[in-house]
Amino acid sequence: MRTPSHTAIGTWSGGRYLHFGEPIGEERLEALLTPGDGLDTLLTADAYGAGEADRLLGRALAGGDRDSVCVVGAIGHDFYEGEREGAKGYPRFTDPRLRGPQEYADYVRMATERSLERLGIDAFDLLLLHNPDRTGYTSETVWAAMRAVRDEGLTGRLGVAPGPANGFTLDVIDCLERFGELIDWAMVILNPLEPWPAELCLRAAREHDVQVMTRVVDYGGLFWDDVKPGHNFAPRDHRTFRPAGWVEAGAEKLERLRPIAERHGLTLLQLAAQWCLAHEPVACVVPTLIQEPGPDARTIEDKRAELLATPREVVLDDTEVATIRAIGDNTGSMSLKGADPQHEGEPRPDRWPLTPDLDAVARRWGIEPERDLRHLSAARG
Numbered sequence: 001m002r003t004p005s006h007t008a009i010g011t012w013s014g015g016r017y018l019h020f021g022e023p024i025g026e027e028r029l030e031a032l033l034t035p036g037d038g039l040d041t042l043l044t045a046d047a048y049g050a051g052e053a054d055r056l057l058g059r060a061l062a063g064g065d066r067d068s069v070c071v072v073g074a075i076g077h078d079f080y081e082g083e084r085e086g087a088k089g090y091p092r093f094t095d096p097r098l099r100g101p102q103e104y105a106d107y108v109r110m111a112t113e114r115s116l117e118r119l120g121i122d123a124f125d126l127l128l129l130h131n132p133d134r135t136g137y138t139s140e141t142v143w144a145a146m147r148a149v150r151d152e153g154l155t156g157r158l159g160v161a162p163g164p165a166n167g168f169t170l171d172v173i174d175c176l177e178r179f180g181e182l183i184d185w186a187m188v189i190l191n192p193l194e195p196w197p198a199e200l201c202l203r204a205a206r207e208h209d210v211q212v213m214t215r216v217v218d219y220g221g222l223f224w225d226d227v228k229p230g231h232n233f234a235p236r237d238h239r240t241f242r243p244a245g246w247v248e249a250g251a252e253k254l255e256r257l258r259p260i261a262e263r264h265g266l267t268l269l270q271l272a273a274q275w276c277l278a279h280e281p282v283a284c285v286v287p288t289l290i291q292e293p294g295p296d297a298r299t300i301e302d303k304r305a306e307l308l309a310t311p312r313e314v315v316l317d318d319t320e321v322a323t324i325r326a327i328g329d330n331t332g333s334m335s336l337k338g339a340d341p342q343h344e345g346e347p348r349p350d351r352w353p354l355t356p357d358l359d360a361v362a363r364r365w366g367i368e369p370e371r372d373l374r375h376l377s378a379a380r381g
Contacts, residue, residue, distance in 0.1 A: 001123075001125045001156030001157065002040070002041075002067070002068075002069065002070035002125050003070060003125070004041045004070050004072060004125075004126065004185070004211075004213060004283065004284040005040055005041045005070065005284065005312075006273075006277060006283065006284055006285065006310070006312045007038070007039075007041070007273065007284070007285055007286075007307050007308055007310050008039075008041035008042065008043055008070075008072070008213070008284055008285070008286045009032065009033060009039060009041075009042060009043070009286065009289060009304065009307070010042070010043035010044065010045075010215070010286050010288075011029075011033065011042075011043065011044040011045070011048055011053035011054075011056065011057050012045075012048060012053075012288060013029075013032065013033075013288055013289035013290070013300070014028070014029040014032060014289060014291065014300060015290065015291060016029050016049070016053075016056075017048035017049045017052065017053045018048065018238065019234070019236045019237055019238050020221070020237060020238055020239065020288055020290045021221070021234070021237065021290035021291045021292050021293065022234070022291045022292070022293050022297075024291050024300060026056060028300075029056060030056055030059050030060045031060075031301075032289065032300060032301065032304055033056070033057055033060040034060045034061075034064075035060070035061070035064055035068065035069045037304075037305070037308055038308035038309075039304070039308055040068060040069050040070060041069070041070040041072065041284065042057060042060075042061075042069065042070070042071055042072065043072040043073075043074070043286060044057045044071075044072070044073055044074070044115075044119070045073070045074035045075075045076075045077075045128075045130050046073065046074065046075050046077075046079075046111060046114070046115040046118075046130075047074075047076070047077035047079050047089065047090055047130065050079045050090075051079070051114070051115075051118055054073075054115050054118035054119050055118045055119075057071075057119060058118055058119040058120040058121075061119065061120065061121065062120060066121060070125045070126070071119065071121060071124055071125055071126075072124065072125065072126040072127075072128065072159075073112070073115050073116075073119070073124040073126070073127050073128065073155070074127070074128040074129075074130035074161055075093075075108065075111040075112060075115060075127065075128075075129070075130055076092055076093060076128075076129055076130030076131050076132060076136065076161075077089055077090040077091065077092060077093070077130060077131065078090055078091055078092065078093040078095070078098055078107070078111075080110075080111075080114075081098055082095065082098055088349075091349065092131065092132065092133045092135075092136060092349060093107045093108075093111070094132070094133055094135040094136055094139070094142065095133070095349070101139065101141040104139070104141050104142055104145045105141070105144065105145040105148060107145075108142075108145035108146060108148070108149055109145070109148065109149055109152075109154075112124075112127060112149045112154050112155070113154065116154065122153075123153055123154050123155055123156065124154065124155040124156065125155070125156050125157065126155065126156065126157045126158070126159055126184065126185055127146070127149065127150070127154070127155035127157070127158055127159070128158075128159040128160060128161040128185070128187060129142070129146060129158075129159070129160050129161065130161050130163075131161065131162065131163045131164055131350075132160065132162070132175075133349045133350070134171070134347065134352050136160075137160075137168075137171045137172075137174060137175040137178075138174065138175070138178065140178075143178075143179045143182055146158050146182065147182055150182075157184040157185060158182050158183055158184055158185075159183060159184055159185030159186055159187065159210075160172065160175055160183060160185075160186050160187070161186070161187040162186075162187070162188065162337075162338065163187075163189070163215075163337075165337045165350070166189045166194065166197070166198075166334060166336060166337065167197060167336030167337035167338045167340070167351075168336075168337055168338035168339075169197045169198070169200050169201050169336070169338065169339075169367070169373065170338065170339045170354070170358045170361050170362055170367070170369070170373070171338040171339055171358070172186060172188070172201045172204075172205075173201050173204040173361055173362075173365055174357075174358060174361045176201075176204050176205060176208045176210055177204070177208075177361065180208035180209070180210065183208070183210050184210065184211065185210060185211050185212070185213060186201075186205055186210050186211075186212050186213075187212070187213045187214070187215055187286075188201065188212060188213075188214060188215075189214070189215055189216045190212075190214040190216075190217070190276050190279070190282070191214070191216055191217045191218070191219045191223070191272050191275075191276065191328075192219075192223075192257065192271070192272050192275045192276075192324045192325070192327070192328040193219045193222070193250055193253060193328040193330060194216065194219060194328070194330050195325050195328055195329065195330065196329070196330050196331040196332070196333070197336060197372070197373060198214070199279070200365075200367055200372060200373075202279055202280070202281065202282070203365065204365055205281050206280055206281045210281065211281050211282075211283045211284070212279075212281050212282045212283065212284075213282070213283065213284035213285070213286055214276045214282055214284070214285050214286065215286045215287070215288070216287070216288065217269075217272050217273055217276055217285045217286065217287035218269060218272065218287040218288055218290070219250060219272070220239045220242060220246070220250075221239070221288070221290045221292065222247065222250045222251065222254060223254070223268045223269040223271075223272040223287070224268075224269055224287075224290065224298065224303055224306075225254070225267065225268050225269070226292055226297060226298045227247060227292065228247070228251060229247055229248045229251055230247075231247055231292070232293060232294070234293060243334075253327050253328055254268060256327050257271060257324060257327060257328075260316075260320055260323070260324065264315045264316070266310075266311075266315070267306055269287065269303070269306055269307065269310075270306065270307075270309070270310045270311070271316075271324075272285075272287070273285040273287070273307070273310045274310065274311065274314055274315060274316050275316060275321060275324050275325075277314050278314045278316050278321045279321075285310070287307060289303045289304060289307070290303075331372075331376075332374055332375060332376030332377075333375075333376070333377075334375055335375040336373060336375070337350045337351050338350070338351065338352065339352055339353070339354050339355070339358045339369075339373075340352070340353070340354065340373065341354045341369040341370055341373055341374060342374060342375060354369055354373075
């Protein structure tokens, strides 16, 4: 089984299965995902395109040397029996409307086997629990099911992938405390313009010997350096849900970061990747490759080459890492998903109250929820 390398590409790139930029055609995305030129780690999730992303990646892998490629899968959203709920997507397989705990193991095995079948491979190198709800983070039954598919040889390693939005900080730490012996990898959102809140869970990952891969490294495309103030986003582009003015504010910060990148001969995207990799235990970066609209936009193939040219060894020193973090500091800039001290009402699949046990988790790791996990503008309001 192979370990994820320092750079990787996911099937969510290219806008075909998730709405970022212009959706590229099947053949072009297949070529983008075909191993080679330094690309040897690929990620997919069974829910993307209700299995279609798996099939496309399977075609990209066909005929190649399986032992030379690290394939990372993700299961968790039930598109087999669940009904799609608009922008929320498919429900988690742990939704009580679909099944009880006694059926979790059968679902996990079935979903894993079906994903592997679509990919045309025998086993994942790493299998992630994709966007879990509170049950997924805490259920011994869920993680016994994950252990079972690993022990049956369907995956070499296990991990957890919170999302899709930012947050879940205490839930990830709680999950590592409960099941750290099973968990090899965790995926979080981290980049120089979004150091918060993911940095808060890195010490727990390190102490539980869990490696971290980071997504949204490109910060909605800004670090690719072709999203400028006044950018024309398509109506269904997911980035339209970001707050007004985010491009303009981000562009100003990029100009302050640019001299650091130039000093090391890095592009801005490579600087973002290097900054993430400078954080122990981050070992893999997975930005989104976005084909922006317009005839003058950079090609997604050019972005692929740029990512794969990112140096493996970190070239930034501690002072530069701290300077970059200070420029991009986003503490308190948004409402977080998962356990949130400001949540009111009944728990939702992606947001729930701060319970006493999660408050205790926070205190064990030096986190003060009312200080460290609050949306500051909402608090002032």
